[in-house]
Amino acid sequence: MSEKQMVVFSIGPVQSFIASARKTEDLWSGSFILSFLIERAMETLCSQGLKVEFIYPKASEDDLNPMKKTGYNANVASWPNRFTAFVNGSLDETTNVLKKVDSVVRREFNKICHYAINEVFPKHIQTDQLLKQANHQIEQLLEVYWVVQPYNGHYREEKSTLEARLSAVKNDKIYHQLIESGFTCTVCAQRDALCMEPFDQYETIYELKNKVKNTWKHRNEKFKGTDEGKDDGRIRDNEYLCSICLGKRVARDYFKEVYRNASSFKFYPSVIEIAGKYTYFAILSMDGDNMGSWFNSNTAEEAGKVSDALATFSRRVVPEVVRKEEGYLVYAGGDDVLAFLPVDKALQVANELRQKFGMKGSGLQGATASVGLVIGHKKAPLQLLLQEAKKLENRAKSYVHQEQNQQKNALAIGIHTRSKKHETVVPWQIDGMQTSDLLNEIIELLTNDLSDTFIYRFSEVFLPLNDYDSKDKHLMVEFELRRLLRRSMKVKKEEKELTNILEKLMALYKSMESVKSFVMLLRMLTFFKRMEKQDKGGNNHEDDNA
Known part of the structure; x- marks a missing residue:
């Protein structure tokens, strides 16, 4: 019987969790929380006494040590939402370890959300009703999936089988009905806003809102406006959040304590600060082309080389390029990048990231990438612009030019002024x-x-x-x-x-x-x-x- 197991472990949801954002800080924290959870999963797997070799993403013990997370890119979400690894141990041993990893991930997410509740609300506001409501929302959110099977040395075939099994597990998931009957969260509009009083199904919307408003007016002073009469706090007077969105809003404070690195977890700038002297700012969304074929390697060694190249690109190159041009990263996980940029630097950063992605030493030699670049007004709804950036990225990936026999490897640009919208696609060369x-x-x-x-x-x-x-x-x-x-x-x-x-x-x-x-x-x-x-x-x- 094989004493070496192959494992794939994933955490979700991804897009819906990240994109539920009213502020740039919400967007950053959603990405960083998922990156942090996968980091915790990998760290826990390594701490159970079994030899572990990560195939994707590549990771050493130092990479997974919170105390080694220093420097200007310490607050970058640089881990993808999944990992593939070899574990030396029996199938039963590995399965038991993965169950523990699963439990740790869920517990860590629970800690993030409850930390936020403790920071925002005084103890007398944390009624049984509020905590019961929060726990129900937290338990329903995370989607943790993993599969394990003995490894017999046929990497390509066994990896393909493992991925098929993971897809089957995801398709067979149990949908828990989340019954919400209160006042909706003003960020995600999916769950009820936290409230210290129970809701009654016969109450009017006015009565529901007053209950919620009464709860949130008791939030601690540091989350209110800094000046009297000025609603500029981290949680505004018209914001009522569910436990998930509250966890995201306060996550930066939690990570300051976890990593003991307050300087790297300062306030994430607003779009107005990112735009600077301009009325507009840019959002860049980048994704590698045909990455499935790059990972469809014949051996684990080949897959490891791909992982090494992507690790260099996402953990070193992307933060340097974006920071150099006064931009701000949301995440850089492997071949995926999302960043806010000053409008005058947007084309330059997009081109530099694309070129370095396909170069030896800074990325994956010979690989191509498609980029969506949306330029929007600094007062435009953030969620709308994020959706447009993702649509443009998909449009770039759909680029086909019959005469020149070109596919993908393109830049889709969209400019959304307050009165007009222009979009088009061009190849990189x-x-x-x-x-x-x-x-x-x-x-x-x-x-x-x-x-x-x-x-x-x-x-x-x-x-x-x-x-x-x-x-x-x-x-x-x-x-x-x-x-x-x-x-x-x-x-x-x-x-x-x-x-x-x-x-x-x-x-x-x-x-x-x-x-x-x-x-x-x-x-x-x-x-x-x-x-x-x-x-x-x-x-x-x-x-x-x-």
Whole structure:
């Protein structure tokens, strides 16, 4: 009988748990809690006296030691929500250990949520009703799944079998009915807000709200506004949270104590602080392409090399790149990245992360990634922009260009002003040029050399012909672009320089899905043009004209 077991362990839910966020801090804490729980699971597995080898993600004892979590990236959610490992021990021993790991994960999550309740509410508010309500919500949330089987040396086949078993376990899960009859949590809108008094099914919404309001007005002073009459506290007067969302809101305080590292767990900045001098900010969502094929390795050694490369990228490269450009990471787990960025650095960071992801030494050599980049107003609903960033990432992963035989490996950009919404997709490389470099050249061109009527006149001619299918269409576009370039240049240029500009515009046009997409991109680039002008001291009129 094999004395070596193969294990896959996962924690969820992921997207719904992270995305239930009203503030940037909620978003960060949702990601960090899941990362922390998987870290605790791996640490517990290693502490049970059996030899453990992690395949994905790669982890050493130092990596899992809370006291070694220091430096500027200590608060980065860098663990994915699952791990694959070999455990030296019998099937019964390993199964018993995994049951303990499962229990530890659930207990840790319970501790996070109850820590928040103790921090926020005085003891006399923590009635039996409130604690019973909280415990019910906490017990219902976590989805912990794991499978184990003897390992006989056939990594690829046995890993495939293990994944199939894990999927079967998830599909066979028992759905617990969560009956909620009170006033809904103002963050997730899924569970009831915590209340010290029981709800009555015959009460009006006004009566329910008054009960909840009476509970939350007793929250401790440090969670209220700092100035009298100014509702700027960590929990505002119109916020009523369930136990899960409250746990997320206060999680930073909990992790300060766990890691004994207060400096790394300061306040997560608001979108207004991230936007800085601009009215807009960016959200970047990145995902590696075809990662299943990379992990479909023949041997554990090959899979380990992939894990090593992704660990370098997510734990070292991503935090450095984002921090260097004054951005803020939400998570960087393997090939998945979510970050807030200043609008003027967004294209630069997106390009640098994509290039380093596919390079030896900083990522997974030869791998590609697709990125969704949404630029939104700093007063726009955060959840809406997060949903748009994920949609754009999916759109980038769906990119196909038949003529150039390109799939995925693309950048989807969306600009959401307060009155309009523009979106389009471009590949990362166009005719051997980095797309970001090409876009920046065109932004410079629009800023310094072309009149404001250039895009308007091109749109006027070609948008009506968007559905017109002809082999001469490229020639028609090229002819009109050349004519408009000549007419729109603020200062006349030599024919050779004009031809060089035209070639770059045509390369960009040919990479697009349609004329409409090309026009959309040009209009979006005028938004960045206005950002540059604002950077140089000009007026900011970007709200309605992008």
